[in-house]
Amino acid sequence: MTVLEVLKLAADHLQKHGSDSARLDAEVLLAHALGMRRLDLYLKFDRLLTEPELSKYRDLTAKRAKGEPVAYLVGHKEFMGLDFVVTPAVLVPNPDTEVLVQRAVELAREAGRPLRIADVGTGSGCIAIAIAHYAQNAEVVASDVAQDALDVASQNVAAHGLGDRVKLVCGDLMAPFTGSFDIVCANLPYLAAGSRLAPEVVAQPAGALYADENGSALVSRLLDEAPARLNPGGRVLAEMDPSITAFVVEAAKQFAGHRIHRDLAGHERVIEAWS
Helix, strand or coil: CEHHHHHHHHHHHHHHCCCCCHHHHHHHHHHHHHCCCHHHHHHCCCCECCHHHHHHHHHHHHHHHCCCCHHHHHCEEEECCEEEECCCCCCCCCHHHHHHHHHHHHHHHHHCCCEEEEEECCCCCHHHHHHHHHCCCEEEEEEECCHHHHHHHHHHHHHCCCCCCEEEEECCCCCCCCCCEEEEEECCCCECCCCCCCHHHHCCCHHHCECCHHHCHHHHHHHHHHHHHEEEEEEEEEECCHHHHHHHHHHHHHCCEEEEEECCCCCEEEEEEEC
16 A cells, blocks of 8 residues: 555544544554654655554554544654654643743843743643743743653653753642742643543643642642732743633732733633732
């Protein structure tokens, strides 16, 4: 079978099993199976696949059809134009989180001076690394409660050559940090247990997805803990689900002010609160 024939069959199969991006998934997985760039597939539509190549591809598409995220199957994911190692120990970087990173980078560039930034619940390290990459004046300390997540983040910090400006610590919320910060960023668990989610989301670490109090517990706790660790004029940027906006806004009332940023789909996605 040719590349084009295999892609069509795989895309049809994935679509029948609920993928919203069946053709893209099929292409990414085939490129991975063949050890080439996805764009190179378009130059080799007539290439015949060997039986070992077909076998590897069938295995990948079968796992994807069962709901396993493409990023886990290929071992990496792009975020903010950067490539990140991803394993089942961490959440797959989500485009919705780019709203938070873009705002943090904007604040850092506006400051025009060295800034100290905390990234709470760093997971793969994508937030901390993207901020440090795009804001050269930022020093970032990133934390996670899970050591296996920090192991992935460490790989990504090294891969991007940012070991001098991104440090990793293990602990719960603000507890492992020392000193004060100009910005505290966080993408913490914010979904309620029992939320209806796509299979590829459910396949990700439950400890990084769900929180008590209808999903608001950890974001609210962060907003309670962060003020004592902020420099004058400091800010908190925390990702959230629109369903917990009211809870988060209530927790943010202790700040001098706050605002909500929407994601590209128009959903309330990030709270920004300032001292």
